[in-house]
Every structure is written in structure tokens, then in C-alpha cells.
Amino acid sequence: MENRTEISELGEFGLIDHLTKNFETYNVSTIESIGDDAAVMDHFGKQTVMTTDLLIEGIHFDLMYTPLKHLGYKSVIVNLSDVYAMNAQPTQITISLGITNRFSVEALSEFYEGVYAACEKYKVDLVGGDTSASQKGFIISVTAIGEVAPDQYIKRSTAQKGDLICVSGDLGGAFLGLTLLEREKKIYMENPKVQPDLEGEDYIVGRILKPEARKDIIEFFEKQDLRPTAMMDVSDGVSSEVLHLSRKAGLGCKVYEDKLPINEATRQAAFKFGLDPTVCALNGGEDYELIFTIRQEDHDKIVLNEEISVIGYMTDVEEGCKFLTKGGNTFDITAQGWKAF
Ligand code: ADP
Numbered sequence: 001m002e003n004r005t006e007i008s009e010l011g012e013f014g015l016i017d018h019l020t021k022n023f024e025t026y027n028v029s030t031i032e033s034i035g036d037d038a039a040v041m042d043h044f045g046k047q048t049v050m051t052t053d054l055l056i057e058g059i060h061f062d063l064m065y066t067p068l069k070h071l072g073y074k075s076v077i078v079n080l081s082d083v084y085a086m087n088a089q090p091t092q093i094t095i096s097l098g099i100t101n102r103f104s105v106e107a108l109s110e111f112y113e114g115v116y117a118a119c120e121k122y123k124v125d126l127v128g129g130d131t132s133a134s135q136k137g138f139i140i141s142v143t144a145i146g147e148v149a150p151d152q153y154i155k156r157s158t159a160q161k162g163d164l165i166c167v168s169g170d171l172g173g174a175f176l177g178l179t180l181l182e183r184e185k186k187i188y189m190e191n192p193k194v195q196p197d198l199e200g201e202d203y204i205v206g207r208i209l210k211p212e213a214r215k216d217i218i219e220f221f222e223k224q225d226l227r228p229t230a231m232m233d234v235s236d237g238v239s240s241e242v243l244h245l246s247r248k249a250g251l252g253c254k255v256y257e258d259k260l261p262i263n264e265a266t267r268q269a270a271f272k273f274g275l276d277p278t279v280c281a282l283n284g285g286e287d288y289e290l291i292f293t294i295r296q297e298d299h300d301k302i303v304l305n306e307e308i309s310v311i312g313y314m315t316d317v318e319e320g321c322k323f324l325t326k327g328g329n330t331f332d333i334t335a336q337g338w339k340a341f
Pocket residue numbers: 016020033034035036037038095096097126127128129130131
């Protein structure tokens with residue numbers, strides 16, 4: 001048995017100190033960090049973006065199959081993804097926690113290990129937060145701040161007719177990872193002697209438990225001097241996101257099934273579960289990829305990047321939002337994705 005330190009042994013201030021004392025900052029914009037009434041930041045003539053996300057046990061995550069370190073990591077990543085989706089660089093985060101008495105100091109330290117791993121990888125500073133008891137369920141609220149050169153942020157609403165729709169990475173993996181973990185949980189609940197079988201499913205399990213934010217894509221835009229016309233992150237599934245991009249711009253769109261990037265491991269997992277990989281790619285959420293539109297004349301700038309796929313283009317609003325299958329059929333894209341029947 002590992003040690004268990006009760007939070008009451010440290011008290012609230014002792015706990016915060018224990019969790020945050022060794023953290024050093026990475027950004028010159030962080031002037032005052034944890035320890036005062038508020039953090040102080042100076043963005044030296046840049047513009048600030050700010051975003052926040054709430055994660056609630058039983059709604060957004062299940063501690064039965066989510067290691068705390070991964071949860072800490074992912075809690076940060078989902079916010080950084082929103083900052084990158086604005087074409088900004090994340091610089092600071094705050095984390096507020098509601099903790100039940102089920103948690104020990106060691107458990108929270110594990111959560112913070114994940115938080116710090118994400119902070120180190122993406123070079124963001126944890127500059128504050130709040131800590132409270134919770135009666136039921138672990139509650140995590142993360143706020144992220146980022147900086148962007150004046151007026152270089154990219155909105156969801158500014159795509160133009162004829163622009164190419166692009167996505168980073170591949171789609172549907174996180175949904176299949178979640179499907180697998182839920183299935184193994186159900187088997188375990190029915191018979192606790194059966195150990196979970198995640199053999200050979202590292203890719204999809206990693207996609208749900210340890211997502212990454214696409215910092216590399218933002219850096220690629222800068223290097224290529226490429227400015228997408230609109231952008232957002234893929235948290236709810238590509239079909240829902242293309243509808244946002246279209247509606248906000250007052251346009252229609254065409255998306256092609258044979259252009260959807262789907263990893264081979266994702267495809268195999270879908271077949272194993274009797275699911276259509278295309279439907280998983282369109283409707284599965286939590287991929288944390290970027291979806292963006294570019295002008296056609298910028299196509300040459302992205303062809304060499306294997307992490308970017310062109311999946312369709314923006315059309316007149318009268319043409320609606322259409323999905324073209326490999327078989328040559330056309331369907332309306334709906335918020336739940338594509339309804340084949
Ligand atoms: P206040 O009473 O002003 O809200 P707190 O005692 O709650 O201050 O917090 C003291 C310091 O610790 C502040 O800088 C706050 O931002 C930081 N802090 C509190 N909880 C957390 C947490 N869970 N993670 C990181 N920093 C925290």
C-alpha cells in the first residue's frame with residue numbers, strides 16, 4: 001500500500017503550497033504567479049485571449065478508467081487547444097478544484113504531475129487557482145490565457161466562399177478509445193475477476209486519455225506565413241464543427257468521405273465494434289484537432305504537411321452543408337453528423 005496523507009493533515013494552505021511550491025515559470029509575461037490575491041501578467045503590446053472549461057466527474061470523465069495523472073494532463077490540454085484555435089500562444093493557466101474526501105494528498109499530487117507535464121511540454125505557467133471541498137464528485141475548472149500579435153487572432157466566422165476546409169491529424173480515435181474503455185468497464189462491473197483487455201489498442205486509448213493540443217500547426221502557419229481565414233478546434237466532432245464554420249460565415253460546405261483522415265488503428269477498432277469508421281470520424285468528439293479554412297491559392301503551402309488534410313470546401317449558403325460518400329451519394333450534414341438512412 002502506498003502512503004495516504006489526509007488533506008486535513010496539511011490544511012488548505014499547506015495543500016496548495018505542497019501542490020505548487022516547486023513550479024517555476026516559463027514566460028516573461030508572468031510577472032507575479034501563485035501566492036498573492038491575483039497573478040499579474042504583462043503581454044507587452046500583444047492581445048490576450050482567455051478561455052475556460054469545466055470538467056465534472058461522472059459527466060466529463062470517469063475515474064474508473066482515467067488515471068489522475070492523465071486527467072491532470074487532459075484538463076490542461078483541452079484549454080490549450082482552445083487557445084491555439086484562436087491562433088494564439090497559451091502562456092498562463094489557473095486551476096480550480098472541488099475535492100471530495102475520497103482524495104488523498106498523494107492522489108492530488110498525481111493529478112498535478114499531469115498538470116505540470118502539460119505545462120512543461122507547452123511552456124505555460126500555472127499562476128493560480130482555487131481549492132474547495134466538494135460533497136460529491138471531483139470538479140476541475142481550468143482557465144487559460146494566451147497572447148497573440150495585435151489582430152492576428154482567427155475567428156470561427158470568417159470563412160469565404162471557395163475556401164478549402166482543412167483538418168489536422170486524424171479523426172474518430174478518441175471516440176473509439178472511449179467506446180473501448182466503456183466496454184471494458186461494463187465487463188468489469190459484471191465480473192470484477194475479468195481484467196481489462198486493452199492489448200494492441202494503445203493508439204485509440206491514448207487518443208482519449210492523453211490528447212495533445214496542436215501547437216505544431218500554429219507554428220507551421222507562422223513559418224509558412226499562412227493565415228487561415230477561419231479556425232476552431234474539433235471537440236464535438238467534425239460534422240458539428242463544419243456546421244459552425246458554415247453557419248457563422250453564412251455559407252454552405254461540401255465535405256468528402258474519401259478525404260477524411262482516419263488512422264488505421266481507428267479503422268480497425270471501428271470494424272471490431274461493428275461501427276462505421278466514417279460515422280466515428282464525423283461524429284466522435286474529443287479529438288482536439290484543428291479545423292480551419294484557407295484560400296485556394298494557399299493550397300501549395302499545406303500540401304507538404306502530412307499532418308494536414310483538405311476535406312472539402314465552402315460553398316454558397318443555398319447549396320447547404322453536404323457530405324459526399326465514396327459511393328457517390330450526397331447527404332445533408334447534421335449536428336449528429338451524417339444520417340445515412
Ligand atoms: P484567496 O483567498 O485570495 O482566494 P487562496 O488562499 O485561495 O487565495 O489561494 C492562495 C494562492 O494559491 C493564490 O495565488 C491562488 O491563485 C493559489 N491557488 C489556490 N488553489 C490553487 C490550486 N488548486 N492550484 C494552483 N494554485 C492555487
